[in-house]
Amino acid sequence: MKKISLFYFWIAWICPLILVGQTDTLLSIPEIKVTTTKIRNHPIGTLSKTWNASNTATLLASNVAELLNNESSIFIKNYGAGSLSTSSIRGGSAGHTLVLWNGLPIQSPMLGVLDLSLLPMNSSEEIILQKGGNTALWGSGAIGGVIALNNLPDFNNNTFTSSSIQIGSFGNTAQRFKIGLGNEQVQFVTKVSHQEAKNDFDYFVASNLPRRTQTNARFSQQNILQDVYWKINKNNTLTSHFWQQFSTQQIPPHLAQNKSEAHQKDQSTRAILDWQQTRNALILQGKLGFFKENQNYFDDASGLKTNNRFTTFTGEINGQLFWKNKHQFFVAASHFYTQAKSDGYEGAPTENKTALLFSYRLQQYNYKIQTSIREEYVDGRLVPFVPNVGVDYQLFPWLKIQSKVSKNYRLPTLNDRFWRGAGNENLLPESGWSEELTLTTHWKNKNYTCVFSVTGFNRNIKNWILWSPKGGSFFWSPDNIAKVWSRGLEPHFAFTFFTKKINIKLDTGLDYILSTNQIAITIPRIAEGSQLYYTPEIQGFANINLEWKRFYFFYQHQFTGEVKGFNKMLPSYHVGNIRIQYFTKKTKCKTIVFAKINNIWNKDYRVIERRAMPPIHYQFGINFIFHKS
Known part of the structure; x- marks a missing residue:
């Protein structure tokens, strides 16, 4: 009850602020785009993929985990409907994916990961996926790749609202609402969402056993986001972002259990204040961030109760200089202070991180070169500096070559260092070098475009942290005991055919990745x-x-090869999803009606052993969009 009351308190608090945004006087000020600088969002030498607000409405996804599972070839470790979802990019661990919100990391410093299913699609206007090592630009954890969520203003769209209602199988319902009010100087954007599901589907345990109905699998989530964009004058912009999230997850029994009474409650508060100044060829930016999370785990059957919470304060200043249309210089300094508390800790450990970053980009008519270096100081220790170098070369009008070499690392988590009776404060960072090469070719005429790319990559990481028993005891502790070699090929093909009446697009990819341990x-x-x-x-x-x-018709098909679980091999599987939608559009209003069929071939499969995945299921919804420029 307290959670619901607090949720609606934020709505009541924010609505008056939105109304203040309506003013009778319009000031004509040139637009300043408030976002992370391009030199970091789209680095040289590697491919990146961007989804923005204009195309997310047609995607088969309600959260970031579903988006990446449907629209990319990275592996999403899904523990079942309404349960934990993490990523593995190019054979890396879940902790090797760095998740950013408006340029600042938001994953837990205690675990080093973030549940991607808790990131709703309407939480941001832009989502960027960067594959490959980017530690020099973003810091610890960016070994496999980076997922960046950005909130962006649209001062040309002064008044707009959108709302959606969805219902589906297994008690799945969702309501989302977004409103933006303002003028060419100030804009307020508010987003509210609620989603819940029972997830009480039937599944197979074994061929000789009857089907079982999943129990204790309810999921509920509420989000409130508030963005304020203020053009102080033609050179200065001040932006604030606020995000309050509540979620409750029951944890269903796995296939070897008959019953589970475990559940988990999460609450997070995220806030960012961002100032940006633009003067001729110079961009200055300052950021302050506050992140607080509280996680409570309960198991009524065993009486187990745990509480984990952390608070992080962060600040960053950066500057970008453009010189003679060929040279870009980027300098940044940041500091992170984190305090964590847990039933598994003794006391309340803290972590202080200070980082310096320098990046330079040279752009000529047919090539670009970018080099970056980072140095971090963590709790009184210097982390060896990490460099990277990337090149884009347009060899022919139809052939582009990209290459990057980088050193990357991931710091031990707070659990690795401070867990009572097991933590190891002498752990070294996981670190190593990665290399990649991409060839991209394209053809086009008045009715079609065709793009083919292939990326080859290689990565060696030493001091990989694993938990294992020590000295013949039953207690596990972390240590730098593994060395992992990852390498692979990532071919991708996209074909688009278009006329005045019809558009057809085919997008395919097939990744071959070996990620092997080099030490027994x-x-x-x-x-x-x-x-x-x-x-x-x-x-x-x-x-x-x-x-x-x-x-609009969309079919998505996914193939995942067999994987090695902790107890046995999991077989390969195919999964197909369909979305059909119809829209009506007037001058200022747009209505979208859609239907989705997930797992249309009704496949019985497992992503994680002993964790059931839902059979064929359905979803229906309607979206209303209104805008007034």
Whole structure:
């Protein structure tokens, strides 16, 4: 009850602020785009993929985990509907994906990961996926890749609202609302969402056993986001972002259990204040961030109760200088202070991190070069500096070559360092070098475009942290005991055919990734040269989009090769999803009606062993969009 009351308190608090944004006087000020600087969002030498507000409405996703699972070839470790979802990019661990919100990391410093299913699609206007090592630009954890969520203003769209209602199988319902009010100087944007599901689907345990109904699997989440954009004058902009989130997850029994009474409650508060000044060829930016999370775990059957919470304060200043249209210089300094508390800690450990970053980009008519270096100081210790160098070269009008070499690292988490009776404060950062090469070619005429790219990558990480028993005891503790070699190929093909009446798009990719341990380990038993757990060697996708008049048809097919679980091999599987929608559009209003069928072939499969995935299920919804420029 307290959670619901606080949720609606924020709504009541924010609505008056929105109304203040309406004014009778319009000031004509040139637009300043408030976002993370391009030199970091789109680094040289690697491919990145961007989804923005204009195309997320047509996607088969309600959260970031679903988006990446449907629209990219990275592996999403999904523990089941309404449960934890993390990523593995290019054979890395979940902690090797850095998640950013408006340029600041938001994953837990205690665990080093973030549940991607808790990031709703309407929480940001732009989502960027960067594959490959980017530690020099973003810091610890960016070994496999970066997922960046950005909130962006649209001062040309002064008044707009959007709302959606969705219902689906297994008690799945969702309501989302967004409103923006303001003028060419000030804009207020508020987003509210609520989603819940029972997830009481039937699934197979074994061929010789009857189907079982999943129990204790309810999920509920509420979000409130408030963005304020203020053009102080033609050179200065002040922006604030606020995000309050509540979620409750029951944890269902796995296939070896008959019953579960476990559940978890999460509450997070995120706030960012961002100032930006633009003067001729110089951009200055300052950021302050505050992040607080509280996680409570309960198991009524065993009486177990745990509480984990942390608070992080962060600040960053950066500057970007453009010189003679060829040179870009970027300098940044940041500091992070974190305090964590847990039933598993003694006291309240803290972590202080200070980082310096320098990046330079040279742009000529047919090539670009970017080099970056970072130095961090963590709790009184210097982390060895990390460099990277990237090159884009337009060899022919139809052929582009990209290459990057980088050193990357991930710091030990607070749990690794401070867990009572097990933590190891002498752990070294996981670190190593990565290299990649991409060839991209394209053809086009008046009715079609065709793009083919292939990326080859190689990465060696030493001091990989694993938890294992020590000295013949039953207690596990972390240590730098593994060395992992990841390498692979990522071909991608996109074809678009368009006329005045119809658009057809085909998007396909098939990744081949080997990520093997190079040191034999006894417990957990890992043979030298064996593929890492839950890391498929082959994963592919094929998406088909068809637009005709006011109709939109989308089919998405995914293939995941067999993976090694902790107890047995999990077989490969195919999953298909369909979305059909129809929209009506007037001058200022747009209505979208849609239907989705997920797992249309009704496949019985497992992403994580002993965790059931839902059979064929349905979702129906309607979206209303209104805008007034």
